[in-house]
Every structure is written in C-alpha cells, then in structure tokens.
Amino acid sequence: MSLFALLADYTLQNVAIGAAILGAVSGVLGSFAVLRQQSLVGDALSHAALPGVCLGFLVAGTRDLGWIMAGALGSGGLAALAILGLTRFSRLKTDAAIGAALSIFFAVGVVLLTVIQRRGGASQAGLETFLFGQAAAILRQDLWIMGAIAAAALGAVALFWKEFKLVTFDPVFARTLGLPVAVLEVALTVMVALAVVVGLQMVGVVLMAAMVIAPAVAARQWTRRLGPMVWLAAAIGIGSGIAGALVSALGPGLATGPLIVLSASAAVAVSILFAPGRGIVWEAVERARERRALRGRQVLATLLRLAREHDDPSYPAEQGMLDLYHGLGTRAALERLEGRGQVARTAHMPGEGRHWRLTPAGREEAERVLAEFGGERG
Amino acid sequence: MQALLDSPGLMIVATGLLVGAAAALLGPFLILRRNAMLSDAISHSIVFGIVTVWLLTGAASGPVQILGAALTGVLTVVLTEALAASGRVRDDAAIGLVFPVLFSAGVLLLNLYAREVHIDAHTVLLGEIGFVWLDTVGLAGYQVPNALVWMGAMTAVNAGFVALFWKELKLATFDPVLAHAFGFRPRLMFYLLLFLLSGTAVTAFDAVGAILFVAFVIVPPATAYLLTDRLVAMVLLGVAISAFSTLSGYGVATAWDVSIGGMMAAMTGLCLAAAFLFGPRYGLIAGMRRRAGEAVASETRALVVHLAAHEQGAERAEENVSGAMRSHLGWTKAQARRVLLRGLDEGLVTRDGALLGLTPKGRAEAEALIEPWRRGGG
Numbered sequence: 001m002s003l004f005a006l007l008a009d010y011t012l013q014n015v016a017i018g019a020a021i022l023g024a025v026s027g028v029l030g031s032f033a034v035l036r037q038q039s040l041v042g043d044a045l046s047h048a049a050l051p052g053v054c055l056g057f058l059v060a061g062t063r064d065l066g067w068i069m070a071g072a073l074g075s076g077g078l079a080a081l082a083i084l085g086l087t088r089f090s091r092l093k094t095d096a097a098i099g100a101a102l103s104i105f106f107a108v109g110v111v112l113l114t115v116i117q118r119r120g121g122a123s124q125a126g127l128e129t130f131l132f133g134q135a136a137a138i139l140r141q142d143l144w145i146m147g148a149i150a151a152a153a154l155g156a157v158a159l160f161w162k163e164f165k166l167v168t169f170d171p172v173f174a175r176t177l178g179l180p181v182a183v184l185e186v187a188l189t190v191m192v193a194l195a196v197v198v199g200l201q202m203v204g205v206v207l208m209a210a211m212v213i214a215p216a217v218a219a220r221q222w223t224r225r226l227g228p229m230v231w232l233a234a235a236i237g238i239g240s241g242i243a244g245a246l247v248s249a250l251g252p253g254l255a256t257g258p259l260i261v262l263s264a265s266a267a268v269a270v271s272i273l274f275a276p277g278r279g280i281v282w283e284a285v286e287r288a289r290e291r292r293a294l295r296g297r298q299v300l301a302t303l304l305r306l307a308r309e310h311d312d313p314s315y316p317a318e319q320g321m322l323d324l325y326h327g328l329g330t331r332a333a334l335e336r337l338e339g340r341g342q343v344a345r346t347a348h349m350p351g352e353g354r355h356w357r358l359t360p361a362g363r364e365e366a367e368r369v370l371a372e373f374g375g376e377r378g
Numbered sequence: 379m380q381a382l383l384d385s386p387g388l389m390i391v392a393t394g395l396l397v398g399a400a401a402a403l404l405g406p407f408l409i410l411r412r413n414a415m416l417s418d419a420i421s422h423s424i425v426f427g428i429v430t431v432w433l434l435t436g437a438a439s440g441p442v443q444i445l446g447a448a449l450t451g452v453l454t455v456v457l458t459e460a461l462a463a464s465g466r467v468r469d470d471a472a473i474g475l476v477f478p479v480l481f482s483a484g485v486l487l488l489n490l491y492a493r494e495v496h497i498d499a500h501t502v503l504l505g506e507i508g509f510v511w512l513d514t515v516g517l518a519g520y521q522v523p524n525a526l527v528w529m530g531a532m533t534a535v536n537a538g539f540v541a542l543f544w545k546e547l548k549l550a551t552f553d554p555v556l557a558h559a560f561g562f563r564p565r566l567m568f569y570l571l572l573f574l575l576s577g578t579a580v581t582a583f584d585a586v587g588a589i590l591f592v593a594f595v596i597v598p599p600a601t602a603y604l605l606t607d608r609l610v611a612m613v614l615l616g617v618a619i620s621a622f623s624t625l626s627g628y629g630v631a632t633a634w635d636v637s638i639g640g641m642m643a644a645m646t647g648l649c650l651a652a653a654f655l656f657g658p659r660y661g662l663i664a665g666m667r668r669r670a671g672e673a674v675a676s677e678t679r680a681l682v683v684h685l686a687a688h689e690q691g692a693e694r695a696e697e698n699v700s701g702a703m704r705s706h707l708g709w710t711k712a713q714a715r716r717v718l719l720r721g722l723d724e725g726l727v728t729r730d731g732a733l734l735g736l737t738p739k740g741r742a743e744a745e746a747l748i749e750p751w752r753r754g755g756g
C-alpha cells in the first residue's frame with residue numbers, strides 16, 4: 001500500500017484522528033499529574049475504569065461508547081475518592097492506597113466481565129478490546145465523543161491555567177491567596193480520569209498509565225517552563241499516538257495499546273539521553289568539554305610559571321616534563337592550544353623531544369588565568 | 379486421596395489459599411517500606427519474562443520458567459531505581475515508565491509468536507483459577523495439579539525465607555541504616571524479597587493473572603496494617619485475611635457463576651473496607667467515637683473548672699448557675715443541659731436550687747486540672 005493510499009484509508013483516518021486526540025489530552029493532563037507526583041494515580045484510575053466499562057455496557061445493553069465512557073469516568077472517579085479517603089482517614093500510605101484501589105476495582109471489573117460473558121454478549125460486544133485497545137474498532141461517531149471530552153478537558157485547563165499552575169507548584173501559597181485548593185486538586189485528578197476515558201479504545205485500561213506519564217516526562221526533559229512543557233507533551237503524545245496506531249493498523253493481530261506505549265517510551269528514552277541541558281549524553285559532552293578547557297588553562301599556567309622562573313618569556317618547556325607536571329598526557333591539550341595560537345613548537349636541541357613555548361597571545365591568556373584563579377605563586 | 383485431588387472445587391480453593399498465603403507473607407514488608415506499587419510493576423513486567431523464557435526454552439511452567447521470569451521482575455526494579463537515581467525522573471514516574479515498556483513488549487511478543495500457547499493476553503490479565511485442576515503431574519503416585527505443586531513449593535520457600543531471616547527483614551524494614559551498621563545487608567534482603575515476589579507472581583499468574591495477584595500482595599497486609607501494630611500479627615493476620623477472602627470468594631463466585639479469581643480478589647477489598655470502617659483502633663468509626671469522647675470529656679472538664687474558679691467569690695450566685703453556662707462558656711441550651719446532667723450522673727456536680735456546686739470528687743478533679751503539679755505529691 002502506498003503512503004497516499006494509506007492516508008486516504010477511512011479506517012486509518014479514524015485511527016490517526018483518535019490517536020491524536022488521545023495524545024493531546026493525555027500529554028496535557030499528564031503534565032500536571034507528573035509534576036504533582038501523582039503519576040501512579042493515573043495507573044490506578046486506568047485500571048479502575050474496567051468495572052465502569054462493564055457497567056456502562058450492562059446499562060446500555062450494547063457496545064455504546066457514550067455509556068461505556070460515562071461508566072469508566074464514574075468508576076475512575078470513585079477510585080480517586082477511595083485513594084483520597086484511604087490516605088486521609090487511615091494510616092495507609094499513598095502507595096498502598098493506590099495499589100489497593102487499583103487491584104480491587106480491577107477485580108470487580110473481572111467479575112463483571114464474566115457476568116457479561118455469561119449473558120453471551122462479550123464476544124460480539126468486543127469488550128475485551130478495552131483491555132489492550134483496538135484502534136481499528138474506532139468509528140467516526142466515537143471520534144465525536146472523544147473530541148468533545150478532549151475539548152472540555154483542554155478548555156478547562158486553558159480557562160483555569162493560572163490556578164492549576166499555582167496549585168501544582170505551590171499549593172500552600174495558593175491557599176493563602178484564597179484559592180479553593182482542594183477543589184482544584186480534585187479537579188486535576190478527575191481530569192486524569194477524563195484522559196483515561198478518551199484512551200479506552202486506543203490504548204486500553206491496562207496501559208493508559210504509561211500514556212499519562214511518558215509524554216509528560218519526555219517533555220519535561222526539554223524545558224523547565226510549564227507552558228512549553230504542556231505543549232510539547234501534547235505534541236509528543238500526538239506523535240506517539242499516531243505512530244503506534246498506524247503500525248498496529250498495518251500488522252495483523254497487533255494490539256494498539258502496546259505499540260503506542262512503546263512509541264511514547266522511545267520518546268522518553270531519546271529525551272532523557274539527548275535533551276539539551278538535561279540529557280545524559282548532553283551532560284557527558286558538556287563535562288568533557290569543560291575538562292578539556294580546564295586542562296588547557298592548567299598547561300598555559302604551567303608554561304607561564306616556568307617562563308617566569310627562568311626569566312625567559314619564551315622558555316622552551318619539554319613535553320615530557322609537562323606530562324610529569326600534570327601527571328598525565330598533555331599532548332592533546334598542547335595541540336589544541338597551538339591551534340588557537342597560544343603556544344608554538346620550538347626547536348631546542350636535536351633529539352631532545354618536542355618543546356613548547358608561549359606565544360604573546362598565550363602569555364596574555366595565561367596571565368589572565370593566573371590572576372583569575374589566584375595562582376600568583378609562580 | 380486421589381479422590382480429593384480430583385475434586386475441582388477443592389483444588390481451586392487449595393491453589394487460591396496457597397497464592398494468598400505466599401503473597402501475604404511478603405506483602406507486609408513492601409507496604410511498610412512504602413514500595414507497594416513495586417508489586418504492581420513486577421506482576422506486569424514478568425509477562426515479558428514469561429514469554430521470553432517460553433520462546434527460548436519452550437518451558438511454560440516449572441523451575442526454569444519461575445527463575446527466568448522472576449529475573450525480569452528484579453530487572454524491573456533495577457531499571458526503575460536506575461532511572462530514579464539519574465535524577466531526571468521522580469520515583470513514582472520511574473515505576474510507571476518501566477513496567478509498561480516490558481509489559482507492552484511481552485504482549486506484543488505473545489501476539490506475534492505465541493498465539494498457540496495457553497498463555498494468551500487474556501490469561502495474562504485475568505488468569506483462570508477455575509481450570510487449575512485440568513493440568514496435572516504425577517507426584518508420589520498421585521495425579522496432582524501442576525499449579526498446586528509449584529504454588530505449594532513457592533509458599534514453602536517464602537515461609538522459609540521470612541522465618542529464617544525474620545530478624546534481618548524486620549530491621550531492614552524499619553531501620554535500614556541500623557541494619558546496615560549491623561552488617562545485615564538491607565539492600566540484599568530487599569532484592570531477595572523482590573526476587574521471591576517475582577517468582578511468586580510467575581507461579582501464581584496462571585491462576586489469578588497479573589493484576590489480581592497485586593490484590594493478594596497489597597490488600598490483605600494493608601488490611602492487617604489497619605488492625606495491628608505488631609509485625610508478627612500483621613503477617614499472620616494478612617495470611618488469615620487472604621484465606622478468608624479465598625474461601626468466601628469461592629463460595630460467592632460459584633453461587634453467582636462469576637470469575638472465581640476476580641471474586642477472591644474482590645473479597646480482599648471487602649475486608650479492607652471493613653477494617654477501614656470498623657477497625658477497633660484505627661477504624662474510621664472508632665476514630666470518630668474517640669474524638670466524640672474526647673469532646674465530651676473536655677466539656678465536663680470545662681464545667682468543673684468553671685465551678686471551682688468561682689466557688690469562693692461573691693460572684694458565685696451569678697456564675698455558678700446553669701444560665702451562666704450559656705453566656706459565659708458559650709454553650710447552647712441543650713449542650714449546657716447535657717453537660718450538666720452528665721456531671722450530676724458522674725457525681726462531680728451538686729445542685730441546690732439554681733445554684734451549682736462541686737462534690738469533693740469534682741473539686742479534686744478541678745484542682746488536678748488547675749494545678750496539676752500538686753497532684754500526687756500532696
């Protein structure tokens with residue numbers, strides 16, 4: 001199939017649009033969840049959507065996305081309240097509360113799945129696709145529902161941008177300003193449930209946690225400002241959503257959820273390694289460059305001290321001796337300095353190894369270095 | 379004997395009991411270390427290990443499978459800790475980034491290469507404890523269900539580990555620094571624990587699936603944590619609670635003809651809810667009653683101190699009458715009446731017409747409150 005034919009394919013269009021909607025919502029809302037250290041709440045809410053999906057199906061009697069989403073939102077919200085209640089009113093800590101809510105809600109969902117199965121509706125209903133996602137099952141009318149939810153969630157973020165930002169970074173200050181901090185925090189958590197609901201068909205309940213976390217973590221590596229981070233997270237979410245969904249639509253029997261998650265995780269890996277200023281590789285390169293610059297300054301200073309001690313501005317220092325001074329090879333540093341015109345090779349006596357002297361430019365630089373680092377000992 | 383082993387119901391319950399016991403033996407240490415969500419991460423990512431080991435060796439169960447797949451669980455923890463240690467991702471987000479990748483890879487491998495095996499994506503998530511009696515091995519002349527044999531071995535290993543290293547585990551959990559100072563290797567202990575947890579997850583996942591296993595690890599120990607302060611009691615209570623959940627869950631599931639594993643896990647949730655509400659010391663209701671009792675006691679104290687303060691002075695006729703309770707102590711009429719009646723009942727207060735006085739017992743109590751340093755010493 002050519003690229004053009006792919007793009008014109010009706011199902012693929014649906015898939016790509018759905019993946020883009022999902023990526024935008026989960027990237028934006030995930031940014032707040034990750035910054036508020038609530039990453040794993042997304043995990044719990046997505047697992048907790050399962051009983052709601054089943055209940056929605058039981059109420060509607062068919063695979064009606066509206067009802068199923070309403071059910072998922074309801075049970076996700078309930079799980080969020082359960083976590084909040086357990087951490088506030090019992091001695092359980094956040095991790096245990098999240099794990100308990102996640103597994104208990106999922107267990108109820110498993111029980112309800114068998115209830116539906118016994119009625120003989122599950123196979124034609126395709127409820128199991130909500131476990132891992134099945135992008136190809138998305139219909140045009142589903143997209144309208146997903147789009148409406150996404151628009152509502154993103155609209156709320158735009159409308160209360162300042163408030164959400166303040167609550168995320170400094171809830172105590174927000175309270176002194178008289179903001180309803182508890183309401184805003186609950187709203188941010190419930191909106192994660194909205195992202196989960198949008199992702200039901202694309203990624204499924206099991207892996208939605210990754211879609212909440214991964215784009216936000218990737219975006220965080222590139223910027224330290226909330227605005228750009230949210231935009232970037234949305235972009236990464238959209239990109240990985242479309243990439244995963246397209247691959248899954250091409251291959252037979254490939255669940256969409258895992259592919260989207262792997263795309264987003266690849267974005268995280270690239271960002272953590274290569275993001276400027278924060279990436280691991282970036283940092284290693286930067287450190288190596290600084291080490292080289294320091295070595296060059298050290299060698300210049302040594303040459304200047306030797307010159308002063310010998311009362312000879314262009315005292316020829318032997319390379320082997322410089323090596324001994326610094327306890328390691330100085331050849332690379334000397335050649336770099338030579339390239340900058342700060343030292344020059346000089347002929348001393350034949351067969352005595354390579355010698356170096358400071359050029360006038362190098363002497364100026366070396367004097368500056370010594371003055372700056374207080375090394376007027378020489 | 380063989381008749382017992384051929385009884386499906388008995389075998390299902392026995393397997394469930396062993397899963398519950400093996401998980402609840404290890405769970406308390408995770409909860410006390412606030413690492414409960416690691417069990418969620420491990421139980422998801424062993425899917426990758428199970429598929430990989432199966433593809434490499436063809437072993438779908440048994441020691442090779444348990445050891446090999448358990449290593450994936452440890453790998454998850456190592457990767458998570460490395461990611462968090464890089465300082466670019468917070469702990470919770472690191473957990474949520476690593477396990478979805480391994481889980482996604484496992485599911486994709488299953489879809490691509492292992493479509494014929496009994497481990498399909500559906501079993502991975504939900505397990506099928508109802509079928510454990512189908513797959514048997516010969517052992518000492520009897521046909522014993524495979525799952526029962528390996529689950530029994532795993533439970534024995536876990537029990538042996540916890541009993542043998544009780545002191546080390548306890549110290550490493552509550553005070554890792556002191557444990558390190560004593561040479562107990564707390565990190566090694568922790569990794570051993572997680573290795574056993576991974577092995578248990580691999581062994582149990584045929585029966586209960588990846589996510590329901592989390593319920594057995596977290597919820598019974600969390601429930602026990604709401605009921606006791608002692609580690610021994612927490613471990614034993616956890617095992618008892620999971621046994622109760624298994625038995626009641628099996629009963630309910632067969633009565634309603636729904637998922638047995640799901641119902642067992644859901645019953646652990648019921649236990650948690652009961653402990654959360656009705657726990658004698660840390661329960662919600664006990665806490666509310668305690669606070670109410672404290673409020674009542676402080677009201678009575680206010681009354682006796684008020685009466686004692688004005689007992690001698692000329693203002694007695696004005697202060698020590700029931701009307702003054704409202705104007706001077708700010709109580710409502712009903713509240714004043716209630717406190718006064720309680721004071722009379724407890725023999726602290728006397729009434730002479732409108733005038734209120736203190737009994738010797740009431741005066742002693744007031745003096746102890748006003749000048750506590752006189753108490754006892756005379």
